[in-house]
Amino acid sequence: MxxxxxxxxxxxxxxxxxxxxxxxxxxxxxxxxCSDAVIFSLLFATYCIMVGNTAGAASGSRVFELPTAxxxxxxxxxSTFTFGLVTLSAARGERRLTIGWLxxxxxxxxxxxxxxxSEFVRLIEMGAGPGKSGFLSAYFTLVATHGLHVxxxxxxxxxxxxxxxxxxxxxxxxxRLARLGLFWRFLDLIWIGIFSIVYLPGVL
Amino acid sequence: MVLPxxxxxxxxxxxxxxxxxxxxxxxxxxxVGLHIGSRxxxxxxxxxxxxxxxxxxxxxxxHLSFDTSSRENVMVLLFAVLLIVIMAGGTLLIMSDxxxxxxx
Numbered sequence: 001m002x003x004x005x006x007x008x009x010x011x012x013x014x015x016x017x018x019x020x021x022x023x024x025x026x027x028x029x030x031x032x033x034c035s036d037a038v039i040f041s042l043l044f045a046t047y048c049i050m051v052g053n054t055a056g057a058a059s060g061s062r063v064f065e066l067p068t069a070x071x072x073x074x075x076x077x078x079s080t081f082t083f084g085l086v087t088l089s090a091a092r093g094e095r096r097l098t099i100g101w102l103x104x105x106x107x108x109x110x111x112x113x114x115x116x117x118s119e120f121v122r123l124i125e126m127g128a129g130p131g132k133s134g135f136l137s138a139y140f141t142l143v144a145t146h147g148l149h150v151x152x153x154x155x156x157x158x159x160x161x162x163x164x165x166x167x168x169x170x171x172x173x174x175x176r177l178a179r180l181g182l183f184w185r186f187l188d189l190i191w192i193g194i195f196s197i198v199y200l201p202g203v204l
Numbered sequence: 205m206v207l208p209x210x211x212x213x214x215x216x217x218x219x220x221x222x223x224x225x226x227x228x229x230x231x232x233x234x235x236v237g238l239h240i241g242s243r244x245x246x247x248x249x250x251x252x253x254x255x256x257x258x259x260x261x262x263x264x265x266x267h268l269s270f271d272t273s274s275r276e277n278v279m280v281l282l283f284a285v286l287l288i289v290i291m292a293g294g295t296l297l298i299m300s301d302x303x304x305x306x307x308x
Contacts, residue, residue, distance in 0.1 A: 027280070034280050038287050041288040042291060042292055066237055077222070085215075091213075185261065189261050193254070196253075200233070203236060204247075
């Protein structure tokens with residue numbers, strides 16, 4: 001992996017030619033993430049088309065609250081940072097620290113999902129549920145798809161904590177941890193699109 | 205976009221990425237919250253800071269660059285961007301064109 005880069009030119013050649021199964025798995029997971037990005041881009045496009053179709057129901061400036069979007073952004077960004085600390089701890093083989101930062105990431109991700117669920121409940125209670133207009137359908141589809149991804153990430157974090165506790169930081173476990181890291185960072189990247197396209201223009 | 209050679213992730217790179225991301229998040233939220241500038245200006249600020257933050261994330265959190273160890277990943281990403289431009293951009297173009305024709 002990174003150790004190969006440090007070797008003199010030529011000596012590392014054989015290693016680069018050989019198949020590194022974990023590199024292949026990471027590339028395969030990257031393919032999945034890019035296809036997921038295409039799905040999200042189409043949900044974004046649908047939202048952009050539907051944003052004006054409020055059918056007499058609530059528009060974005062009436063239903064969105066800037067503080068909620070801000071706290072969700074802070075929670076997700078902080079969790080991306082704590083996952084960086086997971087990666088660093090795992091690379092140094094520090095098992096307890098790795099688990100600790102994973103738990104911190106889980107808590108921040110849980111706070112994010114909690115904010116999102118409370119916002120959905122608030123909207124539905126004020127009569128702005130997903131069935132009210134094209135705008136609200138597109139909004140709930142886009143944001144809830146992202147929220148479901150984050151929830152799946154929370155399950156995955158739980159599984160990884162169990163694997164580290166039972167098996168330790170073995171090569172397959174660290175490799176899975178790296179792919180979970182890619183997934184988690186990807187979700188923060190999608191969230192940048194959500195607050196830039198949905199919430200910020202919505203409250204204007 | 206030519207990025208510097210890939211470095212192994214360090215605490216410094218994550219802290220720098222976090223600081224840049226916080227700044228690029230704060231700017232659009234403050235602009236919108238305090239109603240600074242016209243609607244077009246605010247939307248431009250949101251677009252520029254959003255794109256900049258996406259690049260910061262790819263550089264400092266994903267550690268993507270154009271060296272040999274992540275070239276395939278960058279190629280796949282560029283192909284996905286091409287698909288997104290064709291599919292999402294095409295959707296927006298066709299639907300806005302239809303909207304203009306129906307409204308006219």
